[in-house]
Amino acid sequence: MRISTRGKYSLEALLYLALLPEGDFASTRSISENTGISDGYLEQLFIPLKKAGIIRGIRGAQGGYLPGRPIKEIYVGQILRAVEGSLEPVACLSAETCPAESRCITRHTWTALYKEIADCVDSINLQDLVESYNTLDQEEYVI
Amino acid sequence: MKISTRGRYGIRLLIDLAEHVDEPHVSLASIAERQSISARYLEQVAVILRRAGYIRSVKGASGGYTLARNPADIIIGEALRILEGDMLIIDDLRPGEAESKLQHCVRTTVFDRLNKRISNVIDSVTLASMLGTVDPDASYMYFI
Numbered sequence: 688m689r690i691s692t693r694g695k696y697s698l699e700a701l702l703y704l705a706l707l708p709e710g711d712f713a714s715t716r717s718i719s720e721n722t723g724i725s726d727g728y729l730e731q732l733f734i735p736l737k738k739a740g741i742i743r744g745i746r747g748a749q750g751g752y753l754p755g756r757p758i759k760e761i762y763v764g765q766i767l768r769a770v771e772g773s774l775e776p777v778a779c780l781s782a783e784t785c786p787a788e789s790r791c792i793t794r795h796t797w798t799a800l801y802k803e804i805a806d807c808v809d810s811i812n813l814q815d816l817v818e819s820y821n822t823l824d825q826e827e828y829v830i
Numbered sequence: 831m832k833i834s835t836r837g838r839y840g841i842r843l844l845i846d847l848a849e850h851v852d853e854p855h856v857s858l859a860s861i862a863e864r865q866s867i868s869a870r871y872l873e874q875v876a877v878i879l880r881r882a883g884y885i886r887s888v889k890g891a892s893g894g895y896t897l898a899r900n901p902a903d904i905i906i907g908e909a910l911r912i913l914e915g916d917m918l919i920i921d922d923l924r925p926g927e928a929e930s931k932l933q934h935c936v937r938t939t940v941f942d943r944l945n946k947r948i949s950n951v952i953d954s955v956t957l958a959s960m961l962g963t964v965d966p967d968a969s970y971m972y973f974i
Binding site for chain 1: 921
């Protein structure tokens with residue numbers, strides 16, 4: 688039950704952008720140099736993130752990307768849904784296509800699990816990530 | 831970010847066996863039919879659950895499977911981990927593997943929390959509670 692690299696890399700790239708001084712932007716090349724994510728992959732991830740208004744692009748040779756709205760209004764859940772799609776642990780929860788829905792014994796558990804996942808990712812925003820980043824000691828990490 | 835069919839079908843196999851405890855054993859073919867799952871795939875799932883001690887096979891012409899444990903003692907989270915390998919949202923850091931401060935921050939702020947909350951949910955559900963037999967006085971019915 689994994690989050691894909693799309694979700695993982697998107698969170699890392701967004702945290703990098705959120706750490707920039709307000710109003711600053713970064714090119715995919717500099718994001719790539721600072722996160723280790725290839726700029727081709729970043730370009731790919733930025734398409735749905737831009738569409739969702741999570742990031743904003745600045746055009747031009749000196750252009751780049753920045754958070755699309757104040758970072759405390761950007762939630763982890765929004766980022767993950769933009770690049771991963773639905774966060775349901777099983778595909779049958781919202782589809783309402785399952786003929787066994789009314790008598791499905793597992794449905795209650797999967798629903799509870801989904802609610803817990805959604806509550807968790809919808810309660811953490813980029814401001815929270817920035818704050819916990821700032822409490823970490825720089826010395827211990829590579830790159 | 832999905833539970834695979836192996837996990838889902840494995841849980842349905844356990845539920846089906848628990849619902850038919852009054853029978854000495856249940857054939858996989860009948861479970862496959864009731865649950866609309868291919869019998870061949872169900873057999874693979876049954877092997878995993880048998881090796882882990884959740885179900886027991888009954889040999890013979892009219893053979894099949896039966897639960898090896900009381901449904902109140904089968905924790906859904908543990909069964910899912912057996913079926914799925916683990917129930918983590920992201921791979922653990924390999925020994926010696928380094929991570930950047932950014933990666934570490936995302937892991938501890940998001941993924942560790944998410945893993946913990948997922949575990950809390952699935953480890954609080956037993957096969958018996960899933961079936962609605964949380965009353966401990968009623969669970970004797972399922973003792974085999």
